[in-house]
Amino acid sequence: MGCEDSNTLEYSKTLGVSTTPIPGFLRVDLTVHGDNRGWFKENWQRAKMVELGVPDFGPVQNNISFNDEAGVTRGIHAEPWDKFISVATGRVFGAWVDLREGPSFGAVYTCEIDPSVAVYVPRGVGNAYQTLEPNTAYSYLVNAHWSPKAEYTFLNLADETVAIDWPIPLDHAILSDKDKLHPRMAEVTPFPTGKQRVLVTGSNGQLGRELMKQLPAAGFEVTGAGHVDLDITDAAAVQAFDWSGINIIVNAGAWTDVDGAETDEGRKKAWACNAVGPANLARVANQYGLTLVHISTDYVFDGTQSPHSEDEALSPLGVYGQSKAAGDMAVTSATRHYLVRTSWVIGDGNNFVRTMAGLAARGISPKVVNDQIGRLTFTEDLAAGIIHLLSTKPDYGTYNLTNEGEAMSWADVAKLVFTGTGHDATQVTGISSAEYFAGKVAAPRPLNSCLDLTKLEATGWLPKPTIQRLHQYLKA
Template sequence: MEFGAKLTIEETPIPGLLVVRIPVHGDSRGWFKENWQREAMIAAGLPDFGPVQNNMSHNVEVGIVRGIHAEPWDKLVSVAHGRVFGAWVDLREGDSFGSVFTTEIDPSVAVFVPRGVGNSFQTLEPETVYSYLVNDHWSADAQSRYTFLNLADETVAVPWPLPLDEKKMSAKDLAHPRLADVTPMESKRTLVTGAGGQLGRALREVLPDAHFVTRSELDLTDSAAVDAWPWRDYDRVINAAAYTKVDEAETPAGRLGAWAANATAVGRLARVSAENQITLVHVSSDYVFDGTHEVHTEEEALAPLGVYGQSKAAGDVAVATVPRHYLLRTSWVVGDGGNFVKTMASLAERGIDPSVVDDQVGRLTFTADLAAAIVHLLSTDSPYGTYNVSNSGAPRTWADIASRVFEILGHDANRVTGVSTEEFFAGKSAAPRPRNSVFDLSKIEATGFSPRDGDVALVDYLGAR
């Protein structure tokens, strides 16, 4: 064992399996090491895997063999005393299934083992103490989700330095299957909430393998339901669920609903995402601003006018506490479901001439483009944080958009009459609305994503009705 070596992280042929060279300081009296040093190790390249439990294995004799066990969590394995031959086999589904890596571990070496990679070792010295940090608590249910491989499997052919001795292996390890009979551990999945909404339906088109849930399946306003959900099975959560009844939010019942769904539930989702190292994607709104800026940037201070906007702003604050988050602010959403464009198209074709607000300015956000932006950020590992997302092009008023819908469908655009917000809502109970909802899109464009021109998207949308 070398004293005073520099902390380094080395990659291996198994994706995500990393060898950590740990500085050990010693003299004739013994040695000292920082076996887990979060700040330094993360800076060196180790994932911030969030360990919650430390386990120790004492092995009396030379030649004791344990494994090959692939567990549904990440772990950092090391040796506190003695020396082992470590062997790892990738038991995850994918191209690297069956890949093998071996190395010796003494107190100066640790290995980061990602979820689904089989871990095993053979002791090379007596009185060896094997230590491992894990990022989930052991339970009988968790053990039922292990994947195992026989230590003597001929296909992977681990080059054990000492002959395998059945007396030094457990009966369970002896009974584990050969590689041909192993069911690979499934990859962590993407969870999408709000599956029945406009964005949820658009996400189904681009993320067919994700797990989509409605409120009846996972009610984020129910703390017990959230706590009982198997969050460790997911590495990404896209929250497309929200309370969106802007005017109803101003009523006593609506106020409760808006805050429960847009603030309290999002706070719970932020907590479990942080606790489980989940990347959280959350969709917000132009209503978190008061609309007094000509263009809204991601850095603009929150200034919501009404209850809906206030509840969404509270959710934004919660999401920002998650280390791995994408907060997407959108405006004037249009997708598969009831929306302004469909309403105008229906009026045009039924011969009804509408009065439409002409003093609120913004851009439409088609859910197909919003879904594409989400996939882009996730697939390119773009920097975490807040992004404005809408379609591009010249900003328009609601009346401009209505007129354009009439025109695209072959009707007289002059059938649309522009009115002020005050005129439109005269005598009605309505929430305050931002007068300007135009977003600066330069931040998401800098990641390589170019939102479609809003007029092109509108023509495509009406043509696909």
């Protein structure tokens, strides 16, 4: 299927975007303004074109192909990046074949391109171009830097199954020796549709380790980055990082020493990790069209509302909460973001449940605060909930994510841990926060950390009950 050819450049067409038989491949009609001096056009206009449906694909390189003669024919090449193709001078006949694995494999679209027509070509769709006039130049924006390591998929220009009707027969056209040797369709290995590629920052933490385990099992390609691999607080390092192979960032790193954040040194580290780092990631997410997932906390609230909804005004009490709130605000500047707000995280590492189990095992009777209430969040479910958002792609924005169940105090949790490990729950003594922190340098804490899960559950994901997960965790 193709569009009608025309030798006359059409001026003042309305900018428009239309679909084609190849999924994701778009034809763009451009507005060209002309008079006796020549013509002018907006070749790529991000705001207008994105509004009409062209993906905001984040081009990073602009290439121009100049051809002296009519009949120069190149292709059919499927590259591992997206492209926006347009003509500067002359005319070309374009032919595209879907070489991606899947039901549309082999679908064909042909179209003549002059300065008033452009096309958006998704990665994995094979492209070929034949110049129809001498001195033809066409340009293409791509969203990955060219690399000699890039893997292409090829199809022979003369393949009988796609049967492209070349305006200039191939035996009269100008072809490279390499293009003549490309395989027929029966020999083509389909271009892999590609797993989403995820970078997990803070990959050595409790949640990071769980994400590194669950993401590959859910069909994602995942790369972990600890502080040594990528210092997100360093804007220059974040900009210099190679983002060309990444689709999604999950920022699981944070400064979580709540009391330490109240010290002179800790305050600087908390703000760098929790506010500056997310701002740097939001900047590159917008720059390269990436999805940013950021983990937030109940500490951005003062604990006076119950439960806390996603749209509640931020009201942090201490430095830690203030730095996380600043990070939240920075993350919302990313066009594609999921801000996941959670509380009382328990996973593979040092945490409250492990501490209580250790005290029980050593016969120590702890005093635990009984006026701070909330819900535990097990990293198994936190990671699964994040993957649910990435897989089902509900509207971008903020989502609360904890385990389900009745709110409990820290003392209640401690008693369940003692009971679950075969010890006497009466060994746990509940005391007020004021009593517990008397005489200590400590950050203020929200007394109510319960998060409203209605929005998340409306997407079709139901977190497991807290009690069930706690029992499983203690057995493991």
